[in-house]
Amino acid sequence: MTPNTRDILAGYGLAPSKKRGQNFLKHRSTALRIVAQAGFSKEDCIIEVGVGFGALTLCLAERVSRVIGIEIDRGIVAYLEESELLPANVELLHQDILKCDFGVFYKRIGRPLKIISNLPYSISNPFIFKLIGSRTLIDRVVILLQKEMAERLTASPHSKEYGIPSVLLQSCAEVRPLMVVGAAEFHPRPQVDSLLIEIKFDPKRIADDLFSALRSTVRAAFSSRRKTLVNNLIASLPADLWGSADKAQRRALVVKGLAEHGLKPDIRAENITVKEFIALANYLLRSN
Numbered sequence: 001m002t003p004n005t006r007d008i009l010a011g012y013g014l015a016p017s018k019k020r021g022q023n024f025l026k027h028r029s030t031a032l033r034i035v036a037q038a039g040f041s042k043e044d045c046i047i048e049v050g051v052g053f054g055a056l057t058l059c060l061a062e063r064v065s066r067v068i069g070i071e072i073d074r075g076i077v078a079y080l081e082e083s084e085l086l087p088a089n090v091e092l093l094h095q096d097i098l099k100c101d102f103g104v105f106y107k108r109i110g111r112p113l114k115i116i117s118n119l120p121y122s123i124s125n126p127f128i129f130k131l132i133g134s135r136t137l138i139d140r141v142v143i144l145l146q147k148e149m150a151e152r153l154t155a156s157p158h159s160k161e162y163g164i165p166s167v168l169l170q171s172c173a174e175v176r177p178l179m180v181v182g183a184a185e186f187h188p189r190p191q192v193d194s195l196l197i198e199i200k201f202d203p204k205r206i207a208d209d210l211f212s213a214l215r216s217t218v219r220a221a222f223s224s225r226r227k228t229l230v231n232n233l234i235a236s237l238p239a240d241l242w243g244s245a246d247k248a249q250r251r252a253l254v255v256k257g258l259a260e261h262g263l264k265p266d267i268r269a270e271n272i273t274v275k276e277f278i279a280l281a282n283y284l285l286r287s288n
Contacts, residue, residue, distance in 0.1 A: 022073070022120055023186040025055040030185045034196055035059045037178045038116055038142040045109050049097045049117035049127070052076065054085050056118060061087045068105065072096045098126055102134040112139035112201075121190075124149045128165055131199065135172045141199040144181060150195035162270050167218045170274045172211065173201045206278065214281040216241055221269035221277070229269050230254050243288045257283040 025031055034056060040046055044064040051057050051069040053076065061067050067090045071077050077094045080086055105113055115138065119127060124145055131141060145153075148161075154175050155161035169175055178196040183189050206214070220236035221229050234250050242250055255265045261279050263272065272280070 022052070023118075023188060023190050024052045025118055026185055026187050028055065028059065030181060031055045031059040033179065034118075034142075034144065034181070035063055035116075037196060038198075040064050040114060040116075044114055047105060047113055047115045049115060050120060051080065051092065052118065054080065056116065057086060057090055060116065061090050065089065067091070068093065070095050070097050070100065098123060098130060102130075102137045106137040113137055114139050115141040116143070117141075118144040118194075121146050121149070125165070128153065128169065131201075132168055132172065135201045136203045138201045140201070142178070142196065143199065144194050144196045146190065147180070147193045147195045150177065150197050153199075154197060157271055157273050159270070164218050164222050167274050167277050168215060169199065171214055171278055172205050173199045175199050210278065210282055210285060213241060213285040214278055217281040217284060218269075218277055221272070225268065225270065227268075228266050229258070229272065230265055232269065237284075241284050241288055253284070253287055257287070 025034075038060075040060070040063060042063065042065060045066040045068065046060060046064050048057055048060060048067055048069045051071040057067060057069055069086070069090055069092045071080070071092065071094060074094065077092065080092055086092060102113060115131075117127075131138060152161045152163060152165050153169050154177055155163070155166045176198050178198055181194040181196060183191065183193050186194075216238050217233070220233050220238075223232050223236040227235075230251060233254050234247060237250075242253075245253060257280055258265055258267065260283065261276055263276065
């Protein structure tokens, strides 16, 4: 293990937090592969979310100019500070990433952010939505997620994995899988493999007002997978996208919008592409 995770945990009276979903990378060879896949350059300043015992951090620090490591676990931070394991080009911050302001890092670094993380499963969903909310501040994210979560983000229509995170993330970023990391590469060993993915944001991909309408449309569309898109939108779409339309007018409006894009009125949300969702949201926004 690099470092020897079991010995560190025992020596410092630490234990992997089930609440936080901590699974630490064990092997330097795996960390090197991840960093190589990330493709960062020598000039880059990288934000690492979840430093852990430094497996990724040490490999990353050899490749880039600067690493800002964010770690929530006080015991791990104490170990890293006491052991002086981290090199001089790594800045360690004891913070909760879900409470961090990416705007502060954007101002400090002076350019769109590049982020890497072996992300704890417990914060995967809120962290992904935090990234989406800060999409104009971020260039690229390379993130290791439990495979099930990663497959939701890379999913295509007509699959059970396709849903709200799939549509919203793919509307503002290019998302692609990089490599599978087996469960045996972690301590403690999780029940499933992990998947490393790259998220490349494009601030020109979708305007803020359209994204807001898309977010409302998608959340309403997937509010009940058993119902048709039309019924879900009528029941759950926020009032600000309807204007003064009554229920009958709302149905007619949605059916017309679907027809304009060659979609049948009985279609369900999981069968609509990201591009079609954006077009539908734009139609509803313009029709208000």
